[in-house]
Amino acid sequence: MSIPADRCPGVFRTHQAADGALARIRVPGGVIASEALDALALAADEFGDGTIELTVRGNLQVRGIAENDVAAFAEAVIAAGLASDSAHDRVRNVIVSPFSGRVGGLADLRPFADALVDTLVAADWSAVLSGRFWFGLDDGRGDVLARTTDVAGVAVDSDHAVVVIGGSHVIGPVPLRDLPDQMVAAARAFLDVAEGAWRISDLDEDRRTTLFSALGASAEGPLPVPRHPEPRVGWFDQTDGRVMLGAVVPFGNLSAEQARYAAAIGVHVSITTEREILIGDLDEAVAETVVRVLAPLGFIFDSRSPWTTLTACTGSPGCAKSAADVRTALRDHVADLDPDADAPPHGHWIGCDRGCGSPARSHVRVLASADGTLRRVD
Structure with a gap:
C-alpha cells in the first residue's frame, strides 16, 4: 500500500490554501486558557482573516495568513503559550472527554492530558509520528472512544483505565498514574511497525498483529462501548454546584471579537470534537450574565438549533x-x-x-x- 507524505499542517508548517496559508494550533485536551484565547484572537486579526476555526479533532486553525506573515504568526502563537517546539508541534494530538471532572464520568482525566503531552514531547523519537496520529482520554462515557483514536485511555473506575489500541485491542486495566507512560509506549511500538503509515488503521493485517502482540494487547474480554454524545449545548450543572455553558457558532467559525468576549470571562474554554465551546466553573449569576452577553454576539446556547x-x-x-x-x-x-x-x-x-x-x-x-x-x- 502506497501512503502519501504527511502534509498535516501545524503552526510552523502551514498549508497553502486558496485564501492563503492555514495554520493549525494543537490544543491538547481541547482546553485553552483565557489569556491564550485572547492572544490568538489578536493574532488572527493581525495576521489571518480574523476568524478562529474549530476543527473536528478538537484543535483550532487560522486561515488567510500571508506567506510573509507565517513566521510572525508562529511567534505570536508561541508567545501565547500554544506552541513551543517545532519538532513536536504536530504530534500533540490529545482529546479528553469534555465534561470530565465536571459533569459525570468515572474519573477526572484532565490532568493526564498534560502528563501525556509532557511524556510524549520529552521523547526525541516522537517527532517522527504523523501529525494525524491521535491520542484520546475517555472518562468512561464512551465519547472519546467513538472518535476512533489510535491510542485511547478509557477509565473503568476512579483509579484505573484500559488502553485501547486501534479501537479493537485492550491492555490492562492499569492504574491511572501509569496511563501516560503506557499510551506513549504504544505509540513507540507503532513506529516500530509503521513503515511510513500515519495511523494504526493504515497498517496491514500482519503489521497490526505484530503491534498487538508486542504490546500484549488482547481482543478478548469486554471492550468499552463507543457512544456519540448528545449536543453539549445549553446549561449544565457541574458536580461541584457550579455551572458549565455549552454553545456553538455556525460552521465552528469563531470571530476574533467573539473569541475576545469569551476570553474576557476569565476562565478556561474547552473546544470539543463536535465544534462546541464549553465555558465552565461559573456560578449561576455569572453564567446568566455570560448568556446575556454572548448570545447577541452569535453564540448559540439552544440545543435544538440546526x-x-x-x-x-x-x-x-x-x-x-x-x-x-x-x-x-x-x-x-x-x-x-x-x-x-x-x-x-x-x-x-x-x-x-x-x-x-x-x-x-x-x-x-x-x-x-x-x-x-x-x-x-x-
Whole structure:
C-alpha cells in the first residue's frame, strides 16, 4: 500500500490554501486558557482573516495568513503559550472527554492530558509520528472512544483505565498514574511497525498483529462501548454546584471579537470534537450574565438549533478543490427551516468528495457536483 507524505499542517508548517496559508494550533485536551484565547484572537486579526476555526479533532486553525506573515504568526502563537517546539508541534494530538471532572464520568482525566503531552514531547523519537496520529482520554462515557483514536485511555473506575489500541485491542486495566507512560509506549511500538503509515488503521493485517502482540494487547474480554454524545449545548450543572455553558457558532467559525468576549470571562474554554465551546466553573449569576452577553454576539446556547447538527467544509472560494460555495448554500438552507422545529439529523455539506471536516457519527452528506449543483449522497 502506497501512503502519501504527511502534509498535516501545524503552526510552523502551514498549508497553502486558496485564501492563503492555514495554520493549525494543537490544543491538547481541547482546553485553552483565557489569556491564550485572547492572544490568538489578536493574532488572527493581525495576521489571518480574523476568524478562529474549530476543527473536528478538537484543535483550532487560522486561515488567510500571508506567506510573509507565517513566521510572525508562529511567534505570536508561541508567545501565547500554544506552541513551543517545532519538532513536536504536530504530534500533540490529545482529546479528553469534555465534561470530565465536571459533569459525570468515572474519573477526572484532565490532568493526564498534560502528563501525556509532557511524556510524549520529552521523547526525541516522537517527532517522527504523523501529525494525524491521535491520542484520546475517555472518562468512561464512551465519547472519546467513538472518535476512533489510535491510542485511547478509557477509565473503568476512579483509579484505573484500559488502553485501547486501534479501537479493537485492550491492555490492562492499569492504574491511572501509569496511563501516560503506557499510551506513549504504544505509540513507540507503532513506529516500530509503521513503515511510513500515519495511523494504526493504515497498517496491514500482519503489521497490526505484530503491534498487538508486542504490546500484549488482547481482543478478548469486554471492550468499552463507543457512544456519540448528545449536543453539549445549553446549561449544565457541574458536580461541584457550579455551572458549565455549552454553545456553538455556525460552521465552528469563531470571530476574533467573539473569541475576545469569551476570553474576557476569565476562565478556561474547552473546544470539543463536535465544534462546541464549553465555558465552565461559573456560578449561576455569572453564567446568566455570560448568556446575556454572548448570545447577541452569535453564540448559540439552544440545543435544538440546526447549527448543532449541520456543518460544512470550507468550500469555495477558500478551497481550490471545492466545486461550490457550500457554506452560503447551507446558510440559505438553515434560513428556510422551521425555527420552532427540533434540530435536523446530522448533515455535512461538502464541495468535493474528500469530505473534509466530516463528523465521525452517521450523517447525511450533501455533495457539490463538478458543475456546482448540490445533491444528497446517502
